[in-house]
Amino acid sequence: xxxxxxxxxxxxxxxxxxxxxxxxxxxxxxxxxxxxxxxxxxxxxxxxxxxxxxxxxxxxxxxxxxxxxxxxxxxxxxxxxxxxxxxxxxxxxxxxxxxxxxxxxxxxxxxxxxxxxxxxxxxxxxxxxxxxxxxxxxxxxxxxxxxxxxxxxxxxxxxxxxxxxxxxxxxxxxxxxxxxxxxxxxxxxxxxxxxxxxxxxxxxxxxxxxxxxxxxxxxxxxxxxxxxxxxxxxxxxxxxxxxxxxxxxxxxxxxxxxxxxxxxxxxxxxxxxxxxxxxxxxxxxxxxxxxxxxxxxxxxxxxxxxxxxxxxxxxxxxxxxxxxxxxxxxxxxxxxxxxxxxxxxxxxxxxxxxxxxxxxx
Amino acid sequence: xxxxxxxxxxxxxxxxxxxxxxxxxxxxxxxxxxxxxxxxxxxxxxxxxxxxxxxxxxxxxxxxxxxxxxxxxxxxxxxxxxxxxxxxxxxxxxxxxxxxxxxxxxxxxxxxxxxxxxxxxxxxxxxxxxxxxxxxxxxxxxxxxxxxxxxxxxxxxxxxxxxxxxxxxxxxxxxxxxxxxxxxxxxxxxxxxxxxxxxxxxxxxxxxxxxxxxxxxxxxxxxxxxxxxxxxxxxxxxxxxxxxxxxxxxxxxxxxxxxxxxxxxxxxxxxxxxxxxxxxxxxxxxxxxxxxxxxxxxxxxxxxxxxxxxxxxxxxxxxxxxxxxxxxxxxxxxxxxxxxxxxxxxxxxxxxxxxxxxxxx
Numbered sequence: 252x253x254x255x256x257x258x259x260x261x262x263x264x265x266x267x268x269x270x271x272x273x274x275x276x277x278x279x280x281x282x283x284x285x286x287x288x289x290x291x292x293x294x295x296x297x298x299x300x301x302x303x304x305x306x307x308x309x310x311x312x313x314x315x316x317x318x319x320x321x322x323x324x325x326x327x328x329x330x331x332x333x334x335x336x337x338x339x340x341x342x343x344x345x346x347x348x349x350x351x352x353x354x355x356x357x358x359x360x361x362x363x364x365x366x367x368x369x370x371x372x373x374x375x376x377x378x379x380x381x382x383x384x385x386x387x388x389x390x391x392x393x394x395x396x397x398x399x400x401x402x403x404x405x406x407x408x409x410x411x412x413x414x415x416x417x418x419x420x421x422x423x424x425x426x427x428x429x430x431x432x433x434x435x436x437x438x439x440x441x442x443x444x445x446x447x448x449x450x451x452x453x454x455x456x457x458x459x460x461x462x463x464x465x466x467x468x469x470x471x472x473x474x475x476x477x478x479x480x481x482x483x484x485x486x487x488x489x490x491x492x493x494x495x496x497x498x499x500x501x502x503x504x505x506x507x508x509x510x511x512x513x514x515x516x517x518x519x520x521x522x523x524x525x526x527x528x529x530x531x532x533x534x535x536x537x538x539x540x541x542x543x544x545x546x547x548x549x550x551x552x553x554x555x556x557x558x559x560x561x562x563x564x565x566x567x568x569x570x571x572x573x574x575x576x577x578x579x580x581x582x583x584x585x586x587x588x589x590x591x592x593x594x595x596x597x598x599x600x601x602x603x604x605x606x607x608x609x610x611x612x
Numbered sequence: 613x614x615x616x617x618x619x620x621x622x623x624x625x626x627x628x629x630x631x632x633x634x635x636x637x638x639x640x641x642x643x644x645x646x647x648x649x650x651x652x653x654x655x656x657x658x659x660x661x662x663x664x665x666x667x668x669x670x671x672x673x674x675x676x677x678x679x680x681x682x683x684x685x686x687x688x689x690x691x692x693x694x695x696x697x698x699x700x701x702x703x704x705x706x707x708x709x710x711x712x713x714x715x716x717x718x719x720x721x722x723x724x725x726x727x728x729x730x731x732x733x734x735x736x737x738x739x740x741x742x743x744x745x746x747x748x749x750x751x752x753x754x755x756x757x758x759x760x761x762x763x764x765x766x767x768x769x770x771x772x773x774x775x776x777x778x779x780x781x782x783x784x785x786x787x788x789x790x791x792x793x794x795x796x797x798x799x800x801x802x803x804x805x806x807x808x809x810x811x812x813x814x815x816x817x818x819x820x821x822x823x824x825x826x827x828x829x830x831x832x833x834x835x836x837x838x839x840x841x842x843x844x845x846x847x848x849x850x851x852x853x854x855x856x857x858x859x860x861x862x863x864x865x866x867x868x869x870x871x872x873x874x875x876x877x878x879x880x881x882x883x884x885x886x887x888x889x890x891x892x893x894x895x896x897x898x899x900x901x902x903x904x905x906x907x908x909x910x911x912x913x914x915x916x917x918x919x920x921x922x923x924x925x926x927x928x929x930x931x932x933x934x935x936x937x938x939x940x941x942x943x944x945x946x947x948x949x950x951x952x953x954x955x956x957x958x959x960x961x962x963x964x965x966x967x968x969x970x971x972x973x
Contacts, residue, residue, distance in 0.1 A: 270930070551959045551963055552953075552959075566943070566945055566946060567631075567945045567946070567964075567969075568946050569631070570947075570949070571947065571948070571949035571957065571959060571960050572949050572952075572953035573937070573950060576948070578946075582927070583928065585927060585928070585929050585939075585941065585946060586930040586931075587930070587931050587932070587934055587937065587948060588931070588932035588933050588934060589933055589934060591933075596932065598912045598913075599910055599912055603928075603930075611928060
């Protein structure tokens with residue numbers, strides 16, 4: 252498929268994995284999964300290279316993150332990196348990147364993928380992607396939905412609609428993160444899938460959908476398009492000027508949920524969003540006592556803990572008689588919390604921000 | 613009292629407070645109590661100076677600890693430091709130091725005090741010491757016993773015998789660390805006191821008691837005494853040669869428990885042995901949530917924790933949703949355990965020793 256392009260979404264505020272993640276080192280730049288020896292974004296790139304040529308892959312990230320991000324993706328050329336002047340949520344970012352691709356190839360089929368997820372079955376992943384690309388080529392924006400393996404309350408769901416050719420169906424609707432009772436219902440019903448955040452479309456279909464659902468965004472992108480015809484310096488100036496004025500809305504809320512017809516490819520390939528340190532423990536390699544920890548940690552009567560040590564000083568972490576903790580250590584901070592509080596790390600980040608200690612953010 | 617001398621006991625293996633304490637930095641060199649801004653041994657010295665002139669205070673410590681220890685005690689001259697060539701428990705140490713004092717002043721009254729304890733009422737302490745010194749001057753080895761304020765299982769006890777002039781009594785017997793049921797009995801009975809580890813005697817009485825109960829020790833000390841008459845170089849040579857041959861026994865087991873007549877001064881002055889990090893929490897200044905922590909720690913939903921940070925790097929410690937933990941941090945290690953496991957730190961030290969990581973001990 253010579254017209255396949257990919258947009259890797261690589262923004263991120265770096266709060267959920269503090270202190271490992273920071274404003275200038277968000278989650279996707281960390282080695283949080285055992286999928287490869289690379290950071291999450293490096294794993295993501297190596298996972299999509301078999302279905303998308305490196306010359307047709309783009310990485311959308313913040314201006315302040317471009318340099319660090321490039322170091323993780325040596326397979327890509329400098330022109331692959333699209334620097335958003337400011338973060339305006341996903342619809343402006345995807346709409347803008349899609350226009351850049353469309354100018355290059357009006358017949359492009361685009362594959363949008365987050366940079367910070369874990370996949371354990373790459374063949375399963377690549378098969379689902381190929382099915383989704385075929386579906387998108389028919390002119391219908393297409394998502395991948397993951398068969399739930401547990402009543403997860405941390406993900407959005409997609410309700411499956413009318414079946415098409417297996418494993419493709421129409422999307423009935425998107426649903427927000429449920430409570431536990433709802434999540435159990437969803438899993439039992441067999442009609443709900445996890446929203447993977449990946450989607451596929453012909454560039455022109457997304458441009459049309461944005462024009463229909465977020466006309467102000469389309470108008471801004473038209474202006475950047477017009478500037479681009481006058482050369483790169485003018486394009487850059489226009490992008491920096493116009494981007495901050497674009498409506499800040501997510502692609503899900505602004506476009507996908509308003510689109511009358513969407514397809515979903517149902518799949519299972521050991522997908523995980525790695526939403527918190529608790530997920531890192533769930534997907535990590537445990538010792539006989541259920542601990543995920545560096546080999547030089549000293550563990551006595553310690554069970555089911557995560558130790559994530561990023562310190563360059565090789566400080567030894569010793570746990571005595573503790574269970575179900577997350578211990579996260581860097582050169583300048585050490586966070587200790589129960590695994591079940593791992594989704595609340597933001598409370599610590601907020602407390603640090605309130606104290607004005609910007610060096611720690 | 614011109615004949616009052618003091619021996620501060622400052623050995624210690626540095627295991628109970630790992631990673632803050634190390635082989636070359638035992639507990640008494642740490643600032644573990646709020647009694648003063650000094651280390652425990654510094655607090656001890658400043659506590660006894662009102663009852664014992666600095667020129668009559670000796671510090672018995674290991675050869676490998678003399679230099680570090682001197683830095684904590686600038687009030688004392690170089691000759692105050694008695695370096696044990698090897699650690700042979702307390703009876704040889706006290707017997708030897710007592711002989712040194714006795715050679716200087718045959719009428720000396722000696723006051724032995726551990727270097728690693730906490731006292732909250734210094735007037736109460738000094739009053740008890742003066743009573744004990746008076747009792748010792750009568751020719752009876754005298755201890756201080758602390759009225760129990762809780763059923764403590766971590767201390768040895770003294771059973772009070774026949775009353776003398778209040779607050780002095782005879783000692784009925786010493787008892788080992790009890791279990792909780794026994795400790796409750798002891799506290800309820802009113803007849804049992806905590807063994808403070810402080811005791812008082814005329815130098816000649818201790819020399820006699822050692823000759824009676826541990827004759828091999830007396831014999832070794834006689835040899836060192838004889839060598840001392842021939843000059844300091846010969847004394848040093850004899851000490852280094854003879855000390856390792858002395859019987860390794862504690863002053864309690866070897867001498868005090870065998871002595872038919874002992875006195876005890878009953879006292880209360882906010883005494884604590886600071887046996888583990890749990891004691892540091894009990895005696896520390898807590899915030900409204902019961903945490904004892906540095907002011908730059910970030911605490912969210914955290915209750916009744918101890919954070920002891922000795923790191924020179926000012927790494928921030930963040931606790932989210934944890935209770936009753938001890939977190940102890942140094943430049944090269946971080947230990948996390950429940951407060952109730954604080955007396956088991958040795959298990960971590962043993963695990964590290966078993967791994968051959970001597971740099972951490």
